[in-house]
Amino acid sequence: MQRLYQAANRIEAQLLLDLLARHRIDAAVFGDYLAGAAGELPADILPTLWLTDERDLARARQLLTDFLNPPPAAPAADWDCPACGEQVEGDFDLCWNCGRARVSSH
Ligand SMILES: [Zn+2]
Structure with a gap:
């Protein structure tokens, strides 16, 4: 697994997950299910996108950049x-x- 990006919220994480899926990049979101866990720091409970295959990292980063900074x-x-x-x-x-x-x- 390769860490890609910590999303600002669950909605952004889901949008990115869908975007990656459309480009046939397998990814998963971790973290948001910890929101209710006691003792977690807020920085640790933001949903984080992980790539299943780290060879997708360059393409995923490009998609992420385009997503965050639409031309x-x-x-x-x-x-x-x-x-x-x-x-x-x-x-x-x-x-x-x-x-x-x-x-x-x-
Ligand atoms: Zn004229």
């Missing part, structure tokens, strides 16, 4: 109208000033 949607870049020179917000495909269509730079 932001790239904002569309502003563009300059080739006809009138106005700057147009990237969300628009037509120049607000003269109506000319954006010319793709790709």
